[in-house]
Structures are given as structure tokens and as C-alpha cells.
Amino acid sequence: MKFHELLIRHGRVIGLGFALTFLSSFGQTFFISLSGPNIRDAFGLTNGTFGSIYSVATLSSGLLMIWVGSMIDRVNIRLYATIAFIGIACAALSLSFAPNLLVLGLSLFGLRLFGQGMLSHAGVMSTARLHEGIRGRALGVAALGFPAGEATLPGVALLLIAGFGWTGTWRIAALILVAALCIGWLLGFLLRRKDPDLQGGTHLKASSAPGPSWLEIVKDWRFLALVPTMIGYPAIMTAYFFHQRFIAEVKGWSLELLASSITTFALVSVVVAMSAGSFVDRFGAVRLSHFYLAGMTAASICLATLEHPFLPLLFFGLIGLTSGCTNVVIAAVLAELFGTTHLGKIRAIAGAMMVVASAATPGAIGLLIDAGVSLESIVLGFAAYMIVAAGVTFVLPNPRAK
Numbered sequence: 001m002k003f004h005e006l007l008i009r010h011g012r013v014i015g016l017g018f019a020l021t022f023l024s025s026f027g028q029t030f031f032i033s034l035s036g037p038n039i040r041d042a043f044g045l046t047n048g049t050f051g052s053i054y055s056v057a058t059l060s061s062g063l064l065m066i067w068v069g070s071m072i073d074r075v076n077i078r079l080y081a082t083i084a085f086i087g088i089a090c091a092a093l094s095l096s097f098a099p100n101l102l103v104l105g106l107s108l109f110g111l112r113l114f115g116q117g118m119l120s121h122a123g124v125m126s127t128a129r130l131h132e133g134i135r136g137r138a139l140g141v142a143a144l145g146f147p148a149g150e151a152t153l154p155g156v157a158l159l160l161i162a163g164f165g166w167t168g169t170w171r172i173a174a175l176i177l178v179a180a181l182c183i184g185w186l187l188g189f190l191l192r193r194k195d196p197d198l199q200g201g202t203h204l205k206a207s208s209a210p211g212p213s214w215l216e217i218v219k220d221w222r223f224l225a226l227v228p229t230m231i232g233y234p235a236i237m238t239a240y241f242f243h244q245r246f247i248a249e250v251k252g253w254s255l256e257l258l259a260s261s262i263t264t265f266a267l268v269s270v271v272v273a274m275s276a277g278s279f280v281d282r283f284g285a286v287r288l289s290h291f292y293l294a295g296m297t298a299a300s301i302c303l304a305t306l307e308h309p310f311l312p313l314l315f316f317g318l319i320g321l322t323s324g325c326t327n328v329v330i331a332a333v334l335a336e337l338f339g340t341t342h343l344g345k346i347r348a349i350a351g352a353m354m355v356v357a358s359a360a361t362p363g364a365i366g367l368l369i370d371a372g373v374s375l376e377s378i379v380l381g382f383a384a385y386m387i388v389a390a391g392v393t394f395v396l397p398n399p400r401a402k
Helices: 003-027 029-043 047-073 077-097 101-128 135-142 145-194 214-219 221-242 244-251 255-283 285-289 294-305 311-338 343-370 375-395
Strands: none
Touching: 003 029, 003 077, 003 101, 003 135, 003 145, 029 047, 029 101, 029 145, 029 221, 047 077, 047 101, 047 343, 077 101, 077 145, 101 135, 101 311, 101 343, 135 255, 135 311, 145 255, 145 311, 214 221, 214 343, 221 244, 221 294, 221 311, 221 343, 221 375, 244 255, 244 311, 244 375, 255 285, 255 311, 285 311, 294 311, 294 375, 311 343, 343 375
């Protein structure tokens, strides 16, 4: 099926996936961190205290996603997404009115669970259940919502913070989420009347059966072989972004160049996400899993060995190569290896592991930095880990090869 035919036939499902992944930005670290200094000032928190509260909220939401994420196999995705929209809108509103640290922590937990967890999960799952041959490209388009949010929302948020304050910005975010939910339901009603036989991931209920237990999934050797690569990207990526100001200081990068480099990262991610989908459909996701960490591996080696003035552009551009592949390749690999019947539960467990890994590395790397370990040693350690993790994936069976 050609690309334009894919969009004509499955455009509604793909469009829903894009919208959900884009709007999950309100629960992603890059967006929440824009209010970080204001939140610390408002509550009198140090960087360490605020980081600890955020880590606990992230870990708790990630672990809960093991159960919450599996529910998507037994309910309509529209209902699942509606609950997520209501939850993240309430969390955004709660954050803007938070009177104490308890409400602050619960608000951050809600943003992470309903936004970074449920909305992104629903966005990927809405297209991951499409059949082989089109799944990769559909996932590629739907996953564009992630870099689109990273490229557009920070600038808008900073303008809103300057004009309305951080509390006003989160109240506006809540209104945007409620408006998006209402528009989504209206469009769904109109399109369903126009095409009552519409087929796609939004209408699929994979199974009424509970499927394999989480213990059976994590004991499956195929899943275990995929774990090192699955957690490698979010763990290392979070470490790089969390400590980006430290890296910039060590390397002598200006803040303007750093900001331009992050924009480059987002643009590269967009282009690669489109290409990755086509490659998944052509060669299979298992085969791509051997190589999708190559961009971040090269970025780590360059950061450790080069001192060029434009190194940050190269560094973040190479990370963008891996970022653009991640959501496409991981979801497609899980679908190829385990099928789509209980894909929601399996991806939820994988996502929980990725969240836990991403929550652990900022603190762990901070301790290494405090202990005097050089930046070069840390990033070369990252590169070595990713090479080993990629090597492990070669034991995976390739269903497409048959």
C-alpha cells in the first residue's frame, strides 16, 4: 500500500494516534521542567528536593502503568483516552492551585500517569494493532506527535509563563486538554455517522481474556533479550537532558547554541520517525532493533572525543536518529514477537521498565559527577552499554524472515 493510500484508508486512526502523542507532551519531562524554577521558588525547594519529589511521582506512575496500561486490551481506546484526558486536565489544574507539597506531588503523579503514561500509550496502541505491511508507517506518523510537541510547545509555554505566570499557564493547559477532548468526541461522532464501518485500532478490543501474567511475560526469554535496548534509550536520554546544563558548562556551549541543538534534535526525530516506519514495513522491526541505538551510541562517542564548536548540533542530531526510531521500533517489535492480542499489557510492562530506568539515571549520574567521575568516562560507559545491548538483540527470532 502506497503512503497516500495508507493515509486515505487509515487516516482517522493515524490522526488520533498523532493527536494523543502530541497532547501527552503536557505530562512529559521536557514540558513540566519548564515550570521547574517557578515551582521551586513557590514552595521553597532545592533542586534535590524537587528532583526527589518528581522521581517518586515518576516511579509511582510507571509502576502503576503495569496495570493501567494492560486495561487498554479490554476497553475501547476512545474510553481509555477520555479517562486520560480528564485525569491530566485535573492534574494540571490541581498543580496550579497546589497549596502544599502533598498536593504538588499528587499533581505531578497525575501528570505523569495520565499524560506521559496513558495518553502516549493510547496514541501508540491505536496504530500498533494495524496489520503488518502498514503498521510501521502508521506508527511512524502517529509517533510524530512526540517530536512535534518537543519542537513547538516549549516556546509557547515560555511565552505563556512570561505573560500569565506558571500557574496561569497550567490552567490554560487544562483548558486546552478539555477543549481537545470535546473536539475529539465531536469529530468521532461526525465521522462515525459518515462511515459507520470504520475499522482501526480505536475499535479493536483485543480480548476479553486476561492473557499472560506479568510474571510470564518478564520470564519470556524474548522479552528479556529486548529489555537492555528498551531501557537503554529512555535511561540515557533522560540523563543527557536532565544534566544538559552541566554538559554545556563542561564543554563550553552557549545556551543559545544548546537551544538550537535541541531544535535540531526535534527536527531530526521527525524525519527519522517517517523513515523508520517505512523500514519497519520493508525489513521488519526485529531487524531494525539491532541498529536503532546506533545514533545515540555515536553521539556518546562524539561527546567524549570531540571538541568542535558545532559539537552540540552533531550530538543532539545523532540522538534524534535514535529518538525518531524508538516509539516506532519498540512497539512494532513487541507486535511481531508477541502478536497484538495482548499487546497493551506487554507494552505496559515494557513502558513501566522504561520509566523506572529513566527515573533512576539522573540521580545515579549526579552521584557519579559529585564523586569526581569525568563526563567522558560516563558517556563512554553509556556507549559500551548500548553496544552490548544491541548485540543481545541478535538472538531474537525474526518472524518476518519466515
